[in-house]
Amino acid sequence: MATRQERMWEHIRADQALRQVRKEKRDAPREERVRHKDWVSQFGEDGEAFDDLALPDVERVVPLGERERKRANLVRAQSSPATASEGNTLAGRGHETVSDRGIVVEVSTGLCRVSIAGEEALLCEIRRSLTARDTGYTNVVAVGDEVWVSHNGSGRGMVEGVRPRRSALARPDPFYGHLRQVIVANVDQLLIVAAWREPALWPELVDRYLIAAARNRLAPIICVNKVDLAADPAEPAAGLRPWLAAGYPVIFTSAQTGAGIAELRTALMGRTTALAGLSGVGKSSLLAAVQPGLNLRTSEVSDRRHEGRHTTTQSTLHPLDDGGFVVDTPGIREFGLSGLSRRELAGFYPEIAPLADRCQFADCSHTREPGCAVRFAVREGRVAAVRYEAYRKIYRDLPG
Ligand SMILES: Nc1nc2c(ncn2[C@@H]2O[C@H](COP(=O)(O)OP(=O)(O)O)[C@@H](O)[C@H]2O)c(=O)[nH]1
Ligand SMILES: [Mg+2]
Numbered sequence: 001m002a003t004r005q006e007r008m009w010e011h012i013r014a015d016q017a018l019r020q021v022r023k024e025k026r027d028a029p030r031e032e033r034v035r036h037k038d039w040v041s042q043f044g045e046d047g048e049a050f051d052d053l054a055l056p057d058v059e060r061v062v063p064l065g066e067r068e069r070k071r072a073n074l075v076r077a078q079s080s081p082a083t084a085s086e087g088n089t090l091a092g093r094g095h096e097t098v099s100d101r102g103i104v105v106e107v108s109t110g111l112c113r114v115s116i117a118g119e120e121a122l123l124c125e126i127r128r129s130l131t132a133r134d135t136g137y138t139n140v141v142a143v144g145d146e147v148w149v150s151h152n153g154s155g156r157g158m159v160e161g162v163r164p165r166r167s168a169l170a171r172p173d174p175f176y177g178h179l180r181q182v183i184v185a186n187v188d189q190l191l192i193v194a195a196w197r198e199p200a201l202w203p204e205l206v207d208r209y210l211i212a213a214a215r216n217r218l219a220p221i222i223c224v225n226k227v228d229l230a231a232d233p234a235e236p237a238a239g240l241r242p243w244l245a246a247g248y249p250v251i252f253t254s255a256q257t258g259a260g261i262a263e264l265r266t267a268l269m270g271r272t273t274a275l276a277g278l279s280g281v282g283k284s285s286l287l288a289a290v291q292p293g294l295n296l297r298t299s300e301v302s303d304r305r306h307e308g309r310h311t312t313t314q315s316t317l318h319p320l321d322d323g324g325f326v327v328d329t330p331g332i333r334e335f336g337l338s339g340l341s342r343r344e345l346a347g348f349y350p351e352i353a354p355l356a357d358r359c360q361f362a363d364c365s366h367t368r369e370p371g372c373a374v375r376f377a378v379r380e381g382r383v384a385a386v387r388y389e390a391y392r393k394i395y396r397d398l399p400g
């Protein structure tokens with residue numbers, strides 16, 4: 001259980017991260033003043049500000065009148081036409097309150113930034129009557145959420161409703177273990193970036209990410225970067241044959257020579273893509289090649305910033321010019337396999353799963369039993385040794 005002190009520090013860290021990003025925005029001085037006021041009032045004198053962080057359900061009970069109002073707001077928002085057309089800037093709309101649909105690109109406690117029709121993200125408060133009750137999640141609004149926002153051109157909006165999430169990357173809440181905290185909502189696919197060399201391709205890690213993607217219902221894409229470092233240009237394709245044969249899409253790239261960048265750009269277009277991969281494989285370089293100017297805060301940086309046990313993981317959606325977003329997902333490696341049991345593992349290997357029926361023992365682990373059809377297939381070369389070795393290593397690490 002976190003103390004109030006720890007929660008306050010987390011709160012402050014989250015706000016500092018948000019401030020840092022906003023500092024780079026155009027009208028930073030004006031926003032800064034407003035934000036400061038808001039910040040003080042949020043904290044209050046008795047630390048009342050932590051409701052979106054992790055207060056238990058009982059404290060989230062919404063007065064009946066509020067519920068009705070929320071429903072009315074939602075209905076109003078839903079029935080309003082898509083008002084944000086190109087060329088119709090937020091500032092130019094006078095003081096009439098309008099409702100728009102947008103995507104949350106960043107979240108701090110009680111505040112978020114919402115991207116509406118490609119315009120510069122609007123700083124928004126979150127309607128207090130919105131509740132995460134009965135969702136199994138602790139956060140009302142997460143990065144990636146599609147929301148309805150009311151605003152009147154004053155530079156500050158209000159989140160009035162959240163659309164049901166298509167998907168959620170979540171992890172057990174640091175404060176309330178029975179609930180889960182959404183890290184990013186509505187992610188479509190996971191781009192697993194590996195380098196062919198420097199650092200050398202690490203099959204076990206690729207497979208861990210593939211499993212994490214499958215468990216979170218994200219479409220995986222393996223991106224093998226630094227193909228320019230291959231001694232023989234045919235090497236990377238040969239090395240990735242086991243994954244291609246298992247049905248996974250693989251893109252071969254070089255941020256250095258530009259090879260495969262167009263293909264990567266197409267793969268990212270119009271979708272929300274989470275990024276995974278070791279430090280140094282070239283994630284930042286690839287994104288800079290896909291879209292010059294894009295400055296991804298990479299997960300290794302974020303991991304360091306949010307070190308410690310009681311932390312909220314902050315992610316940011318970065319819009320792409322061709323449509324779609326990329327998002328850093330600190331910690332996907334840890335939470336990707338949490339709760340997975342050993343006997344479920346084979347199910348994530350399309351080339352291994354169908355063989356299990358033919359093993360001598362029904363509960364065969366495929367690691368040492370006699371009469372194992374999987375081990376036989378490996379010896380015969382029908383299952384790639386590199387995939388089987390990764391299976392064994394992951395198996396060994398999972399709880400029985
Ligand atoms: N040879 C080669 N080097 C690359 C390539 N992509 C990135 N690098 C280098 O690899 C290092 C790490 O790249 P970076 O983008 O920071 O990786 P990140 O940690 O995954 O974001 C840098 O020195 C890059 O210049 C590539 O395609 N080929
Ligand atoms: Mg980087």
Ligand SMILES: [Zn+2]
Nearest residue numbers: 359364366372
């Ligand atoms: Zn077996």
